[in-house]
């Protein structure tokens with residue numbers, strides 16, 4: 001019996017012929033961890049070179065192993081070899097196929113290594129690669145947002161609090177809020193990537209390899225910046241997966257809020273935007289419908305990503321050190337969450353880049369809803385009226401307008417003065433949305449100069 005024997009599992013030495021048979025389908029992870037093939041091969045190549053460096057195998061044997069591993073990868077990718085549930089996971093499948101190719105030499109590859117440090121290595125490499133892709137996709141969305149913002153510094157719409165019209169803002173200002181939250185998301189992924197950048201190789205099962213392997217060398221071969229300090233930690237740590245899922249959850253929460261606004265804005269009630277056809281669908285019964293499905297699904301899929309985070313946190317809770325099979329559950333969680341996140345980022349960028357902005361509808365919404373009330377109160381303050389008193393006076397004006405069905409813009413100078421002698425003729429101009437926005441030019445404000453600075457800063461952040 002050896003590695004190449006297809007009738008027994010690799011760990012079958014102490015078992016009879018039925019080893020694992022009844023639960024094979026249940027315990028196998030090959031259905032999903034086949035996705036780690038390329039990374040597993042890379043990890044094994046690094047390990048073969050590390051074994052040679054330690055003099056455990058010859059350089060010639062190492063290069064035969066490396067060659068064989070590359071062929072196994074090609075055979076699987078091109079359909080010449082098949083992965084089988086019989087061999088549990090990707091690691092064992094590769095080893096079995098390698099044995100079929102190289103015979104007894106293949107049996108030397110697993111020297112000083114365990115599937116525990118092997119799978120942990122694959123997962124670290126996977127997270128690092130995903131983060132690079134997520135960077136590009138987040139940047140794609142940030143760019144789409146910034147491009148749209150540039151064109152709408154002068155387009156005004158109501159800003160809302162409590163979902164009630166609050167104060168006029170520029171559409172650029174509103175969009176840029178998402179730019180800066182996505183910048184924080186990107187930063188969270190980069191922090192996660194920094195902590196994932198350590199090699200578990202050499203930890204072996206949990207106690208550290210019994211062979212004097214050069215762990216720093218193995219790490220460098222795989223592009224890791226360092227190695228785990230503690231072998232038990234190295235094989236039982238899934239923090240880096242959980243951090244990835246946390247960063248993904250926060251990003252999904254932001255995407256979901258953006259998506260919700262797209263849904264609202266594209267409704268007939270708002271009419272602020274129209275999603276392009278590519279991001280809308282029709283109804284099978286109501287011919288007039290143009291549904292914002294893409295945005296709704298982004299909103300919906302946020303729940304799915306949070307679920308992956310909560311699921312894995314729960315799986316990890318209470319696991320004694322070191323490796324436990326429970327941890328195999330990390331893969332579907334991570335794969336599903338990252339696929340979902342990437343798809344949502346891509347669709348959000350496309351929807352934002354192609355939506356039609358209905359500036360005229362936005363602007364006319366700024367004329368209703370008493371958006372100038374804060375400005376009117378501020379005006380009285382500038383005339384020496386204490387703010388609380390000013391707030392009370394303008395409150396009365398709003399109540400009056402509501403009772404007679406007027407907007408603030410319908411009032412003339414005499415109407416204003418009826419409530420306070422401190423109102424001058426200029427109040428009529430001052431409460432116009434453009435004036436309101438223009439005055440808010442302090443850093444972070446919605447005024448055109450302040451938004452211009454936000455745009456410059458955003459561009460720096462994107463290009464930096």
Ligand code: ARG
Pocket residue numbers: 029033089115116119323325327328329331
């Ligand atoms: N398929 C396993 C996983 O995904 C690989 C590690 C198995 N290690 C073990 N000792 N059974 O976690």
